[in-house]
Amino acid sequence: xxxxxxxxxxxxxxxxxxxxxxxxxxxxxxxxxxxxxxxxxxxxxxxxxxxxxxxxxxxxxxxxxxxxxxxxxxxxxxxxxxxxxxxxxxxxxxxxxxxxxxxxxxxxxxxxxxxxxxxxxxxxxxxxxxxxxxxxxxxxxxxxxxxxxxxxxxxxxxxxxxxxxxxxxxxxxxxxxxxxxxxxxxxxxxxxxxxxxxxxxxxxxxxxxxxxxxxxxxxxxxxxxxxxxxxxxxxxxxxxxxxxxxxxxxxxxxxxxxxxxxxxxxxxxxxxxxxxxxxxxxxxxxxxxxxxxxxxxxxxxxxxxxxxxxxxxxxxxxxxxxxxxxxxxxxxxxxxxxxxxxxxxxxxxxxxxxxxxxxxxxxxxxxxxxxxxxxxxxxxxxxxxxxxxxxxxxxxxxxxxxxxxxxxxxxxxxxxxxxxxxxxxxxxxxxxxxxxxxxxxxxxxxxxxxxxxxxxxxxxxxxxxxxxxxxxxxxxxxxxxxxxxxxxxxxxxxxxxxxxx
Numbered sequence: 129x130x131x132x133x134x135x136x137x138x139x140x141x142x143x144x145x146x147x148x149x150x151x152x153x154x155x156x157x158x159x160x161x162x163x164x165x166x167x168x169x170x171x172x173x174x175x176x177x178x179x180x181x182x183x184x185x186x187x188x189x190x191x192x193x194x195x196x197x198x199x200x201x202x203x204x205x206x207x208x209x210x211x212x213x214x215x216x217x218x219x220x221x222x223x224x225x226x227x228x229x230x231x232x233x234x235x236x237x238x239x240x241x242x243x244x245x246x247x248x249x250x251x252x253x254x255x256x257x258x259x260x261x262x263x264x265x266x267x268x269x270x271x272x273x274x275x276x277x278x279x280x281x282x283x284x285x286x287x288x289x290x291x292x293x294x295x296x297x298x299x300x301x302x303x304x305x306x307x308x309x310x311x312x313x314x315x316x317x318x319x320x321x322x323x324x325x326x327x328x329x330x331x332x333x334x335x336x337x338x339x340x341x342x343x344x345x346x347x348x349x350x351x352x353x354x355x356x357x358x359x360x361x362x363x364x365x366x367x368x369x370x371x372x373x374x375x376x377x378x379x380x381x382x383x384x385x386x387x388x389x390x391x392x393x394x395x396x397x398x399x400x401x402x403x404x405x406x407x408x409x410x411x412x413x414x415x416x417x418x419x420x421x422x423x424x425x426x427x428x429x430x431x432x433x434x435x436x437x438x439x440x441x442x443x444x445x446x447x448x449x450x451x452x453x454x455x456x457x458x459x460x461x462x463x464x465x466x467x468x469x470x471x472x473x474x475x476x477x478x479x480x481x482x483x484x485x486x487x488x489x490x491x492x493x494x495x496x497x498x499x500x501x502x503x504x505x506x507x508x509x510x511x512x513x514x515x516x517x518x519x520x521x522x523x524x525x526x527x528x529x530x531x532x533x534x535x536x537x538x539x540x541x542x543x544x545x546x547x548x549x550x551x552x553x554x555x556x557x558x559x560x561x562x563x564x565x566x567x568x569x570x571x572x573x574x575x576x577x578x579x580x581x582x583x584x585x586x587x588x589x590x591x592x593x594x595x596x597x598x599x600x601x602x603x604x605x606x607x608x609x610x611x612x613x614x615x616x617x618x619x620x621x622x623x624x625x626x627x628x629x
Contacts, residue, residue, distance in 0.1 A: 130613055130614065130616075130617040130618075130619045131619060132607065132619035132620060132621050133488065133489065133490050133493055133533065133607065133619070133621060134490070134532060134533055134621065135533070135534070136533070136534075137516050137517070137533070137536075138613075139619055140489070140490070140493050140516065140533075140586060140588075140609070141585050141586025141587075141588070141607075141609030141610065141611050141614065142493075142496075142516050142586065145585070145611045145612070145613060146611065146612040146613070147585060147610065147611060147612060148232060148235060148585070148609075148610055148611055148612045148614070148615040149235065149612065149615065150228070150231045150232045150233075150234055150235055150610065150615065151228065151231070153231050153234055153235075153269070153270065154228070154231050155265050155269065158226055158227050158228075158265065159226070160227055160583075161225050161226075161227070161255055161256055168256055171256060171257050171288070171325060172256050172257055172285070172288055172325075173323065173325055174257075174287070174288045174324060174325050174372065175284055175288070175372050175373070177320050177323055177324060178320075178372045178373055179373060180320075181316040181317065181319050181320035182316050182317060182320065183371070183372055183373050183375065184317075184320070185287060185371035185372045185373070185375070185377070186371070186375070186377030186378070186379075186380075186414060187377075188290055188291065188305070189291070189354060189369060189371065189377060189379075189380065190377065190379050191305050192291060192295055192299075192302070192305065192353060192354060193353045193354075193379070195302060195303075195305065196299060196300075196302065196352055196353045199300065199302070201299075201300075201352035201353060202352055204357075204386075204387065205352040205353055205355065205356045205357060205383065205387070206352075206356070206357045206358070206359055206364075206387065207279075207349075207351070207352065207356055207357065207358045207359070208359045209245070209246075209358060209359060209360050211245050211360040211361040212361060213361050213362055213597065213598050214361070214595075214596065214597045214598070215244075215245045215360065215361050215595075215596055216241075216243060216244045216245065216593060216594065216595045216596065217244050217245055217246050217247060217248065217360070217593075217594055217596070218237065218240075218241045218244050218246075218247035218248070218591060218592065218593055218594075219247070219248045219250055219397065219434055219459050219591065219592040219594065220233065220237065220247065220248075220249060220250070220459065220461075220462035220463075220590075220591040220592065221249065221250035221251045221252070221283075221435075221436025221437070221459045221460040221461070221462050222250075222251055222252040222283065222436050222437065222438075222439050222460040222461070222462050222463065222464040223249055223252070223253060223266070223267075223270075223462040223463040223464070224252065224253050224254040224255050224262065224266035224267060224463065224464070225255045225266065225463055225464050225465070226255075226262065226265045226266035226270075227463075227583065228583045228587070228610065229463050229464070229465070229466075229582075229583075229587040229589055229610070230266070230270060230462070230463025230464070230589075231270055231463075232585070232587050232589055232608050232609070232610040232615075233462055233463055233589045233590075233591055233608040234270050234271070234273075235608075235615040236591070236606055236607075236608045236614065236615055236618035237274070237591050237606075237608070238273055238274060239615075239616075239618060240591075240593050240606055240618055241274060241276075241593065242275075244276060244593065245276055245360070246276045246277045246278065246279060246349070246358075246360075247271075247274060247276065247277075247278045247279070248278070248279050248280065248281070248365070248367070248397055249278060249279070249280040249281070249436075249462070250280075250281050250367075250397050250398070250399065250434060250435065250436035250459055250460070251281060251282070251283030251284075251398075251399035251400075251435070251436025251437050251460065252282075252283030252284070252285045252286060252399075252436060252437070252460075252464065253266075253267060253280050253282065253283070253286055253294065253297075254266050254267065254285065254286060254293065254294075255285050255464060256285060256288070257285060257288035257289050257325065258282075258285055258286035258287065258288055258289050258291070258293050258294060259289060259293055259327060259331055259332075260292070260293035260296060260297075260327065260331045260332030260335050261331050261332060261333075261334070262293075263293060263297055263332075263335060263338055264334060264335075264337070264338030264341070267297070267338075268338040268339060268341040268342050269338075269341055270463075271342065272341040272342050274342075274347070275344065275346055275347060276346060276347065277346075277347060277348060277349030278342075278347075278349065279298070279349055279351060279356070279358065279367070280294070280298050280351070281354070281355070281367045281368070281369060281397055281398065281399050281436070282294050282354050282369055282371075282399060283399045283436060283437060284370075284371065284372050284373075284374075284399070284437070287371055287372045288325060288372075289325065289326065289327040289331075290305070290326070290327075291354060292304055292305070292327055293327070293331070293332060293335075294354065295354070296332065296335065297335075298349075298350075298351045299350065299351050299352070299353060299354075300350045300351075354369040355367055355368050355369045355380055355383070355384075357387045359392070360596070361596050362392070362393065362596065362597070362598050362628065363392065363393050363394065363395060363596055363601070363628070364387075364390075364392045364393070364394045364395075365394070365395050365397060366384070366387060366388065366394055366395070366396050366397065367396075367397040367398070368380065368384060368396065368397070368398050368399070368419065369399060370398060370399040370400040370411060371399075374399075374400040374409075374411055375411070375412055375413075375414060376411065376412070376413045376414065376419060377414050378413070378414040378415040380413075381413035381414060381415060381417070384413070384419070384422055385422055388422055388425070388428040388430070389427070389428065390429075391429060392429065393429050393430075393431050393628040394428060394429055394430045394431065395430070395431060395432045395433075395434065395594075395601070396419075396423055396430055396432070396433040396434065397434050397435075398411075398419065398433065398434070398435045398436075399435065399436055399437055400435055400436075400437050401433075401434075401435030401436070401437060401438060401442075401456065401457070401458045401460075402419065402420050402423070402433050402435060402456050403442075403444040403446070403456040403458075403477065403478070403480075404435070404437075404438050404442060404458050405438070405442075405471070405472050406472050406473050406474075406475045406476075406477055406485075407477065408420075408477055408478060420433075423454065424448060424454070426450055426452065430454060431454060431455065431601065431626050431627070431628060432454060432455040432456070432457060432601070432603070432626055433454065433455075433456050433457070434457045434458075434459050434592070435456075435457070435458055435459070435460075436458075436459060436460040436462075437460055438458050438460045438467050439460045439461055439464045439465060439466055439467040440458065440460060440461050440466060440467050440468075440469050440487065440488060440489065440494075440588070440590075441457075441458060441459060441460075441461050441486075441487060441488040441590045441605050441621065441622065442457070442458035442469070442472075442485070442486070442487045443455060443456070443457050443458075443485070443486040443487075443605075443622060443624065444456040444457075444475075444477070444478070444480045444484070444485060445480060445484050445624070446478045446479065446480060447479055455603065455624060455626055457592075457603070459590075459591075459592050459605075461488070461588070461589045461590035461591070462589065462590070462591055463589060466489070466494070466497065466587070466588050466589075468494050468495075468498055468552075468553070469487045469488075469489055469490070469491050469494040470491040470492070470494040470495035470498065470519075470523060470549075470552065470553070470554050471494075471552075471553040471554065472487065472491065473527070474527045474528070474529065482527070482529050486605075486621075486622045488588065488590055488605060488607060488621040488622065489588040490520075490532045490533065491523045491527070491532070491554075492516060492519040492520030492521075492523045492524075492531070492532065492533065493516060493519070493520075493586075493588065494519075494588070495514060495519035495522070495523060495549060495552060495554060496514050496515065496516045496518075496519035496520075497582075497586070497588065498552050499512045499513050499514040499519065499548055499552060500512075500513050501582060502551075502552065511544065511548070512548055514545060514548060514549075517535075517536060517537075517539050518539055518541075518545050519545075519549075520532070520533060520535070520539075521535075521539040521540075521541050521545070522541050522545045522546060522548075522549045522554070523549070523554065525541050525546075526546075526549060526554055584610075585609050585610030585611045586609040586610060586611065587608065587609055587610045588607070588609065589607070589608040589609070589610075590605050590606060590607050590608060590621065591605075591606055591608065592604065592605055592606070593606060597628075598628065598629075599627065599628055599629055600625050600626060600627050600628055600629075601625070601626045601628060602623065602624075602625050602626075603623070603624050603625075603626060604620050604622070604623045605620065605621045605622040605623070606618040606619065606620060606621070607619050607620075607621045
């Protein structure tokens, strides 16, 4: 197996290396997404409108679920498969930008996934607004050679056009919902409806042509709705839809509690991770309680919770008071722009410390990646750019942790390196975070990060392979850098064995 980023800088994708062959898979023309483009932000306005004028996601979701039930979907929303006791499946999140970073994941995914039984996309299948017109180049084309079914959980971007395209693709070509009655004038709902982004009437004209790219019978699957459960071998995989703002409606919450019962070990897949960036986000269920209350209930036997939305990999092994350990995983590195990991402060949450925490890209690689990006954007390359060794050294100093990658020649941390690390929002130890947090940190990570798509390796993308057996699940995070070496032999950036008994 090839070196990972934890072994060498070359394993991370740095240095003079051969670019991968993934570009042969891409269409001749690709439309690059820029989240600094005002037109793109205007098209994706529904999330902001929902936070201002009320979130209609729960009501719309209930209408989709009722439509699927009337069409004959199983009442319990459980997909019952005939997988053996030992099988494998893939998880990748936040995939669909349709550009080089997404396609760079595909060669390694096909290699490591050639014997898997199915794959799951955990959040944001299509950017920027989940349009049916984008499914051809952002879903069907990149995964046309994956020979097994693909299931999906919608992310907030899939909801920006009220989930219509997602339902057409994954839920049996579900017809559009009939229009709702107009809200009363001068109410919050009325204001929201005036500004709400909706799909064009002619959207998806070429969807049937796109479907032909994944038309093999072995690739087909029909979901009972935007949330579902899969009984596969010895485990039950439960997928929940957290909509635009990360909330679970009362109807879905009641279903989640019911489908979580029973002795079968369970894995949650969610559009919003429960632990991320050193913080705990249990996510509320309408009517009371949280998603994590259900996950932690010992009678439900959850062993892992995997979420998308954040575009990197993180893992938090949380040990509960009763002695069980639940693996909380962020798996959003499937293709969209990279969210920084160097902004994550020294981890100390729910008993998980730096010794237990894992992330990809490594914080030093993330800082080196962003230093080059900002140097290029601000035309200050000589000031901002840090080598991977310099970035690793300044991260180790600021967080008071040993270097994650075996160090080479000693690196002296200079005032410039410290200043660049501070400007780019590098995390610190929790006891110093408030004192030294710069006011630009939030701006840089939330505004510039979404504009951080880059089209030359390393991309720091990833996907998960889970090998299931009667006694345990082995979870591995494979890297995709865009370089040939990692295409031929996708390195394992993290691995954990999760007991089932």
